[in-house]
Amino acid sequence: MGQGGTDWRRSLLDVFSRRGVRGTGYGLVVGFFIFLVLLPTLFVLSYLFTGWNDIQTVVLADRGRMDIIWNAIGLSFGVAFFVTFLDLIFGLPLAWFIVRRNFRGKSLLNTIIDSPLAVPTAGLGISVVLFWGVIPNLANRPAGAWSLFGGTSSPFWILVLLHLTTTFPYMVRSLAAILDEIDLEYETAARISGASKLTAARTITLPMFRSGLATGAILCLAKALSETGGVMAALTLISGRVLDENSALNGTALIGVWKGSYDAGTSALLPALTFVSVLMILFSLLLLVVVKVLTLKFHIPWKKVWPSAEARLSKGAAPRVRDGATFFFLAIMVLVPSFFIAAYMATSSPTQGVDWGMFTNGLLLSFGIAAAATAVDLLLGIPLAVLITRGKFKRLGGILDTLVNIPYIVPSAALGLSLGFFYRNMGIRGFDILLVTLAHVAFTFPFVVRNVVGGMEGLDRGYEDTARTLGARPFQAFRRIIFPLIKPSILAGAIMAFTRSIGETGATISVSGNVQTAPVLIVNYIKQDPSTLRPRDLYTAGLLIAVLSIVTFVAILLMRFVTRRRRKNA
Amino acid sequence: MPNILLRGIAKRFDGRIAIDHIDLEVKNGEYMAILGPTGAGKTTLLRMIAGLTQPDEGDVLIGGRDVTKLPPEERGLTYMSQTYSLFPHLSMWENVRFSPEVKGLPPTDTDRLAREMLLLVNLLDRRDAFPRELSGGMQQRTALARALAAGTNVLLLDEPLRALDARLRIALRLSIRKLCKDLGITALHVTHDQEEALLVADRVAILRHGKIEQLGLSRQVYDDPSGPFVAQFLGEADFFLGEVDEVTPERTLLHSKTRHWEARPSKLHPGQDACLAVKSENVRVLKDGEDAINTFEAEVTRRLFLGKFLGFEMTSAETTQPVKVRLRAEEGGRIKEGSKVRLAVEPRNFMVFPIPPGGLAKELEVE
Numbered sequence: 001m002g003q004g005g006t007d008w009r010r011s012l013l014d015v016f017s018r019r020g021v022r023g024t025g026y027g028l029v030v031g032f033f034i035f036l037v038l039l040p041t042l043f044v045l046s047y048l049f050t051g052w053n054d055i056q057t058v059v060l061a062d063r064g065r066m067d068i069i070w071n072a073i074g075l076s077f078g079v080a081f082f083v084t085f086l087d088l089i090f091g092l093p094l095a096w097f098i099v100r101r102n103f104r105g106k107s108l109l110n111t112i113i114d115s116p117l118a119v120p121t122a123g124l125g126i127s128v129v130l131f132w133g134v135i136p137n138l139a140n141r142p143a144g145a146w147s148l149f150g151g152t153s154s155p156f157w158i159l160v161l162l163h164l165t166t167t168f169p170y171m172v173r174s175l176a177a178i179l180d181e182i183d184l185e186y187e188t189a190a191r192i193s194g195a196s197k198l199t200a201a202r203t204i205t206l207p208m209f210r211s212g213l214a215t216g217a218i219l220c221l222a223k224a225l226s227e228t229g230g231v232m233a234a235l236t237l238i239s240g241r242v243l244d245e246n247s248a249l250n251g252t253a254l255i256g257v258w259k260g261s262y263d264a265g266t267s268a269l270l271p272a273l274t275f276v277s278v279l280m281i282l283f284s285l286l287l288l289v290v291v292k293v294l295t296l297k298f299h300i301p302w303k304k305v306w307p308s309a310e311a312r313l314s315k316g317a318a319p320r321v322r323d324g325a326t327f328f329f330l331a332i333m334v335l336v337p338s339f340f341i342a343a344y345m346a347t348s349s350p351t352q353g354v355d356w357g358m359f360t361n362g363l364l365l366s367f368g369i370a371a372a373a374t375a376v377d378l379l380l381g382i383p384l385a386v387l388i389t390r391g392k393f394k395r396l397g398g399i400l401d402t403l404v405n406i407p408y409i410v411p412s413a414a415l416g417l418s419l420g421f422f423y424r425n426m427g428i429r430g431f432d433i434l435l436v437t438l439a440h441v442a443f444t445f446p447f448v449v450r451n452v453v454g455g456m457e458g459l460d461r462g463y464e465d466t467a468r469t470l471g472a473r474p475f476q477a478f479r480r481i482i483f484p485l486i487k488p489s490i491l492a493g494a495i496m497a498f499t500r501s502i503g504e505t506g507a508t509i510s511v512s513g514n515v516q517t518a519p520v521l522i523v524n525y526i527k528q529d530p531s532t533l534r535p536r537d538l539y540t541a542g543l544l545i546a547v548l549s550i551v552t553f554v555a556i557l558l559m560r561f562v563t564r565r566r567r568k569n570a
Numbered sequence: 571m572p573n574i575l576l577r578g579i580a581k582r583f584d585g586r587i588a589i590d591h592i593d594l595e596v597k598n599g600e601y602m603a604i605l606g607p608t609g610a611g612k613t614t615l616l617r618m619i620a621g622l623t624q625p626d627e628g629d630v631l632i633g634g635r636d637v638t639k640l641p642p643e644e645r646g647l648t649y650m651s652q653t654y655s656l657f658p659h660l661s662m663w664e665n666v667r668f669s670p671e672v673k674g675l676p677p678t679d680t681d682r683l684a685r686e687m688l689l690l691v692n693l694l695d696r697r698d699a700f701p702r703e704l705s706g707g708m709q710q711r712t713a714l715a716r717a718l719a720a721g722t723n724v725l726l727l728d729e730p731l732r733a734l735d736a737r738l739r740i741a742l743r744l745s746i747r748k749l750c751k752d753l754g755i756t757a758l759h760v761t762h763d764q765e766e767a768l769l770v771a772d773r774v775a776i777l778r779h780g781k782i783e784q785l786g787l788s789r790q791v792y793d794d795p796s797g798p799f800v801a802q803f804l805g806e807a808d809f810f811l812g813e814v815d816e817v818t819p820e821r822t823l824l825h826s827k828t829r830h831w832e833a834r835p836s837k838l839h840p841g842q843d844a845c846l847a848v849k850s851e852n853v854r855v856l857k858d859g860e861d862a863i864n865t866f867e868a869e870v871t872r873r874l875f876l877g878k879f880l881g882f883e884m885t886s887a888e889t890t891q892p893v894k895v896r897l898r899a900e901e902g903g904r905i906k907e908g909s910k911v912r913l914a915v916e917p918r919n920f921m922v923f924p925i926p927p928g929g930l931a932k933e934l935e936v937e
Binding site: 467 | 617620621643647651655659669672673716720
C-alpha cells in the first residue's frame, strides 16, 4: 500500500518539523522580506547621506527647482487631504446605509461601489477628464459635465475628481467592514434608553469605530499620494502638451517626468529626482504615524446632546435628503466619471494602423508580471503572516506587522525609483522585467500579508491546539487545518495583489523606461502628438482599458464570491 | 506508576500568578476532576499539561517521562477543548480519522479505529455530516470519539459539557466516565460545576487562586472540607464565629459572647478564634418542645421554592450572615416568611476551622 512513499514523506516531515529547520525557514522568509521588499523600498533614503552634497548644491540652492518640488508636494498632499475629507463625509452615510439597511440588491450595490477599482487608474484619469475637464484640441467628445460649464483645467480640481474615483470604494469598504463588526445591541440599548437614531449613532456607534476611520483615512491618503498613472494621464490631457517640469505636477507625476528625462540622458537630474522621492516617502510615513495617533487619541468632541433637534433630524425628510445626496454623490462624482470613457468609445471610430503586436505584448507583460509578483507574494507572505500571528516572539511579530505596511504607504513611483537604484547599485543591470516584477512584489506584498494575518487572527486558536494534541506536527496542522480554513483570505489577498499589479503605472516607469506594460502603454497612447497637438491614440488606449477592466472586474467578482462563502462557513 | 505527575508547576501572566507551584498526581486509570471557580487557573493548568502553554517553573511527567519541553504532539495525550474545535471543513468521519492519519497509521487501521469510535458514541450513521449540521450533543460526542481515536491513554477534558443544555449535560456526564473507565484511560476533567465534579470523578481537586485547596474522594471533599472556602463552594454552608474552650477526642467545645457550641473534634487549641460551619441541609428545625444541643432561634425572611426542597433564609442573633436552611418540601411546608423557629445543629455536623488569614468574609469571596 505504498509504504515506501509514506515513509519517505514522513521522514521529510520529520526533518521539516525540527525546530532548527523551522527556525531557519522563518529566518529565510524574514531575510527575503527585508532584502526583497523593505530595503529596496527605502533604499533611496540612503541618498540623503551619500548624496547630501549634491542635494545641497544642485537642489536646495536652486530656487526654481525647489519651487517645483514644493508645488508638486503641496499639490499631492492638498489633494490627498481634501479627497479623504470628502470620502469621509459621503462614505460614512453610504457605509451606514449598506450595513444597517436590508434591501434587495444589496450585493449588487456593493459590487457597483467596488467597480471603479476594476478600471486601471490611467483609465480613470482619462475617463474623469473626458467627463469633467478641458481637453484642448480634441474633437468628437461626448457630452459630459464639461458641456454644462465648459470643463475645468485646474490641476487641483481635476486630481480631486480623479481621486474620488480611485479612493471612494476603499473608504466605503473599510467603514462598512468595521461597522459590520460593531454590535447593533449597543445602539439598540441607547435607543431603548430614549436616544434618537441620530444621537445613538453619533454618541455610541461612531466613537467605537475610530480604528475604522483610521484605516479608511490611511488607505485613501496612501492611495491618493501614491497614484501616478491616472495623474499623468489626467494632467497630460488637460495641459494639451507633453508634460515637462514646468507643467502643473504633483509629487508622483514630477518623479515620473524627471525619471523620463533622466532616462533620456539628463543625468544632472539625479539629486533632484531622489530628493523629491525622499520627501514623498518621509512625508507619507510621517502622515501614517500622525493619522494613526490622531484617530486613536482624538475623541469625537460632541458629548453634548440636543434631544429635540436630533430627534427631528432622525425622522421625516432629513434622512431622505441625506441618503439622496449620498447616492447623487456616488453616481455623479464616482461612478459616471469612472466609466465615461465608454461613452467616448461608443461615439468615435477605431484608429487605423495600430501596432497590435505592442498592444498584445503590453497585455501579456502586465498579466505575466502580475502573476509572477502574486506568486512570490504568496510564497513569502503566507509564512511571514504565520510568523506575525503565531511566532514565539510577540514583539518581533508586532514590528514585522508594522514594517509590512511600509511599501503600501510609500508612493509607488518613489518606491520604483528606490528599487531601481537599489538593484543597479548592487550591479544588477539589464534585467528590467525582473526588476519591475520585484517592484510589483514590493508594493503588492502588504495585500497578501494583511489578508492572511487577518484570516489567521480571526481563526480560533482552538483548532490548531486541538490538532497538535491529536498528534499533528506544526506543518501538518497548517496544511490540513489552518490552510483550508484561511484559504478565502489567501485568495482575497492574492486577487487584490494581482489586480493592483495590473493597474500600476508609477512603479513600472520609475524602475525602467523600457518595460511597456499595458498601463504604461495607456499613458503613452494619450501623450500629445507634437504635430497635431492632440492625444496620440485615445481610442486604442480605451481598448486596453476595457480589456484590463474586464479581467480585473472578473477577479473582483471572484473575490466577493470567495469571501461571501467564508462568512457562510464561519 | 502515576500517569500524570506535576512537580512544582507555576505560571504567571503579566506578573499575575495563574498557577502557584502545584504538585499533583493522577493515578493510572483514575478519573480526576479539577473543580474551581472562574479564574482559578483550571484551563491554564490543563493547557500546561497538554503542552499548549509553557510553565515558568516545574515539571510535567506523563507515564513517568518528563515531557515539560516536548511539543503537544509528542506528549502522548489528548486534549478536548470547551468548544470541541471540530474542524469545520472536515466531515465527522474525517474529523475522527484525523489523529491516526497524521500519526501515520496505515489506512486500514485508521478506518477501523474511526469506525469503532463513532460506533462507541452512536454516531456511525452520521459520519458524512459536517460539524455545523449536528446538534451540540452530537458535536460533543464526535469530539470525544476523535479524542479517543488518538489512542493515547491520557485524556484532558476542559469543561467538556459546558456548551450543552442542562438536561443533556446530565445525560452525557456519566457516559464520558464510563467510556474512559471501559478503555482504561486516565482522565483529567476540568469543570466549575460542583455537582458534575462530585458525580463523575474518583477524586476531586479543588483549585483556587492557582493552588489546590483540597484533593480527595468526592465524599471527603463534601463532608470533610479542608477549610471554609471548600465548605461553602461545595453545596451551601452557614458560618458562626467562636473561641475554642476545649478540644477532646470526641468534640470541640467553643463559646461566643452569648452562648456555647459543641462541634466536631479538631486540631485547634484552647483560646484560639475559630469559625464553625454547617451545610445548610444539616440545620434542623426543632418541633415545639423538642430539645437538642446547639439550638438557636431565628426568624424566616425568605422562603424559596426549589422543587424537591424548600430553601429558607433566616436572621439570627448568633451570626451577622443570613442563616440558610434547606428542608425537604414536606418538612418545611408549615414554615412561612415571618415565622419564628428554633434551629439546631448536631455536633458531628458542625465543622471547626481556624479563622483564615484574611478574615472569613474575604475567604468566602468566589471571584
